[in-house]
Amino acid sequence: MTALLKVDDLRVEFLTDTGSPARAVRGVDFEVGEGRTLAILGESGSGKSVTSKAILGLVDFPGIVSGSIRFEGRELVGARESELRGVRGTGIGMVFQDSLDSLNPVYTVGAQLIEALRVRMGLGHSAARARALELMAEVGIVDPERRIDNYPHQFSGGMRQRICIALAVALKPRLLIADEPTTALDVTVQAGILRLLRRLQDETGMAMIFVTHDLAVAGQIASDVIVMYEGEVVERGVIEEVFERPSHAYTRGLLAAHPGAVTDWRDLRPVAGDPMLSREEAIADGF
Amino acid sequence: MAIDSKGARAVLLPDATVSRTGARLTLHRLLHSPSALISSGWLTLLVLVAVILPPLVETAANRQDLSLRLLPPFSLDNGPMFILGADGLGRPELLQLIVGTRTSLLVAASAVAIAAVIGFAIGLISGYFGGWVDEVLMRIADIMHTIPSLLLALAVLYVLQPSIANLIIVLAITRIPVYLRVARAQALELRERVFVESSRAVGAGDWRILRTDLAPMVLPTIRTVAMLEVASVLLAAAGLSFLGIGLQRPDVDWGMMVADGRPYLATAWWVTVFPGLVIVLTALAANLLSNWLRAAEDPSQAARFIRRPRMRKAAR
Numbered sequence: 001m002t003a004l005l006k007v008d009d010l011r012v013e014f015l016t017d018t019g020s021p022a023r024a025v026r027g028v029d030f031e032v033g034e035g036r037t038l039a040i041l042g043e044s045g046s047g048k049s050v051t052s053k054a055i056l057g058l059v060d061f062p063g064i065v066s067g068s069i070r071f072e073g074r075e076l077v078g079a080r081e082s083e084l085r086g087v088r089g090t091g092i093g094m095v096f097q098d099s100l101d102s103l104n105p106v107y108t109v110g111a112q113l114i115e116a117l118r119v120r121m122g123l124g125h126s127a128a129r130a131r132a133l134e135l136m137a138e139v140g141i142v143d144p145e146r147r148i149d150n151y152p153h154q155f156s157g158g159m160r161q162r163i164c165i166a167l168a169v170a171l172k173p174r175l176l177i178a179d180e181p182t183t184a185l186d187v188t189v190q191a192g193i194l195r196l197l198r199r200l201q202d203e204t205g206m207a208m209i210f211v212t213h214d215l216a217v218a219g220q221i222a223s224d225v226i227v228m229y230e231g232e233v234v235e236r237g238v239i240e241e242v243f244e245r246p247s248h249a250y251t252r253g254l255l256a257a258h259p260g261a262v263t264d265w266r267d268l269r270p271v272a273g274d275p276m277l278s279r280e281e282a283i284a285d286g287f
Numbered sequence: 288m289a290i291d292s293k294g295a296r297a298v299l300l301p302d303a304t305v306s307r308t309g310a311r312l313t314l315h316r317l318l319h320s321p322s323a324l325i326s327s328g329w330l331t332l333l334v335l336v337a338v339i340l341p342p343l344v345e346t347a348a349n350r351q352d353l354s355l356r357l358l359p360p361f362s363l364d365n366g367p368m369f370i371l372g373a374d375g376l377g378r379p380e381l382l383q384l385i386v387g388t389r390t391s392l393l394v395a396a397s398a399v400a401i402a403a404v405i406g407f408a409i410g411l412i413s414g415y416f417g418g419w420v421d422e423v424l425m426r427i428a429d430i431m432h433t434i435p436s437l438l439l440a441l442a443v444l445y446v447l448q449p450s451i452a453n454l455i456i457v458l459a460i461t462r463i464p465v466y467l468r469v470a471r472a473q474a475l476e477l478r479e480r481v482f483v484e485s486s487r488a489v490g491a492g493d494w495r496i497l498r499t500d501l502a503p504m505v506l507p508t509i510r511t512v513a514m515l516e517v518a519s520v521l522l523a524a525a526g527l528s529f530l531g532i533g534l535q536r537p538d539v540d541w542g543m544m545v546a547d548g549r550p551y552l553a554t555a556w557w558v559t560v561f562p563g564l565v566i567v568l569t570a571l572a573a574n575l576l577s578n579w580l581r582a583a584e585d586p587s588q589a590a591r592f593i594r595r596p597r598m599r600k601a602a603r
Contacts (some may be wrong), residue, residue, distance in 0.1 A: 056488055081493075089490035096488075101481040106503045115499065116489050164485070171489060 003031040004207050005055070005092075005175055008068040010077075012050050012231075015062035024050045026231040027067070032175065032224075037201065037208040039222030039239065041215065041254070047231035048211045052177045055209070056092055057084040072174065089120050093173035097180040099161040103152035109136075109163045110148035113170060120171050135166040139196055158189035162196065169200055176201075177209045182217060194221050215258045219243060227251050316583050323579035326572035333569065337389040344368075348382035349537050357555040372557040374547060380561055383539055387562065390540040394451060395520045398458035403513040405459075406466025411501055413467070414474025415493070425471070428464040436461035437526065444532045454533055458520055469512055473505045507581050514577030518570030525566070541566050 012025040025047040032038045040048045054065045057076055069076040071091060076084065088094075096102040104112060113132035117123045123131060129148075136144035139162040152160055161181055168176060178197065182190040198221060201208055212218050218225055218239065225242050227235040227250065235242055235251040246252045317323055347368060353376070355365060360372035360380070371380040413424045440457045447453045477483060483500050491499075525542015527533030529549075534540055541562040548558030 058484060058487060085490045085492060087490075088488055094485065094488040096481050096485055098481050102485040104482045104486075104500055104503075107499075119495070120490055167485075167489065 042228035410470025
């Protein structure tokens, strides 16, 4: 297995006014192989979103990224903006959680797809439009001819997320980062989006990083998993094995808190510890 | 059943509206909005008057006839040009207004346009990039805000010759901070939005993001501010003319006419009231129209302009 993306000792700190920087990510390392899907699991505040943004170089000052992120052998940490722009979109694509806000509200979805295709893929206008229609059909938009000139607010949440996915896969990335793409959607729509992502992955062979806090979603889509807590990787491995034999107390806690694992709600065990608490308190909790 | 068919038709309705594109749609909405229609009518009339009439009436407008001094309005005894009366030197008020329209509109529109374009561009860049560039630009804007604009204008126009061009430049410079602040504030907010991040995620450069993500979102606000500013620039120009450092006779604008009429306010109200009324109406029209345009061009507010009776008819 050749590593498409190799992250080594990634650290992200945010400078604060009070002096001591907030350490969002504290020495994370993982690899994503060609065509593999890595789920990054963790609760809110565990640093999973910051990790995925750091991969695309989207962490701005006062955030400070250190460590190493190698994509297809190229070092991305400390790379110049122009270099990163070359990787973004065509090398690594990204789908965000908030599908309403990740499309520009003043342009039609068609205009946004066409712009990306023309600028980044060098297509002519009519070719780009044809490809945009194709992409919309591919992600399951019914009657793309009619919908291409609609504005983002005229789509439902699930449809918008499909457009966002179309926008991301339009540039044929080698790696797609999906940052909680289904969190804002209801369960049936969520299942559709997951099926769509898996199908696109089968067709294009792209690798995927799937950031989520939902164990069931991770189980459906991912081949490998890392579990993050407090900015560190506490558990890693092939997903079935991790779910089967969690080695870390936090992973066991997460699995015990999952409603699918029990028959009665009284058997649910809430996860002890709180990312908002200090690190020392969390360690005292046994993590 | 009735509800079903109604619901189905109602879903189809927006598409019928959407398929009508751009300018035609705006025009259609304009025809259904009385206040916006009247406002744009008034502004169009002023522009036409300003372009066509002044060369024809300029000589007559500046002819002084002391026998007609402070002639009351609404009488045709001295010909139609004296329908609005005469000013303190016996010049026909109506023709003075017509010539003044050209100067006033030229000064106000040019000053506003120059200030808006410069302030918009600098504000966007300042807000988006931030850092020391932003700091320096905002301190300069602060300084410009602290110096009373009237004082600046006095100083500049005293050194330079009072002329229409210089007046425009001075008014434009003093109004730049207004647009700069508005554009910067919006850019600051917009650059944190997810769609800007997602543009970056597909590899868009800074200038492209400025042009396609930020500018179209800030532009309607700037346009609204600009149209509101037309009124205050009109008044600022009038103030400078009143102080004798703005326009000089034989040039005339509305503000100057208001100033000229001030000594006679108790005895001859019309010398002040007519130009004053024109200023008020123009400012009001600009405000109403800008407000309407902002709402009408926002796709998510556009439904307000589909008239209810039409909807009901379509639903049936």
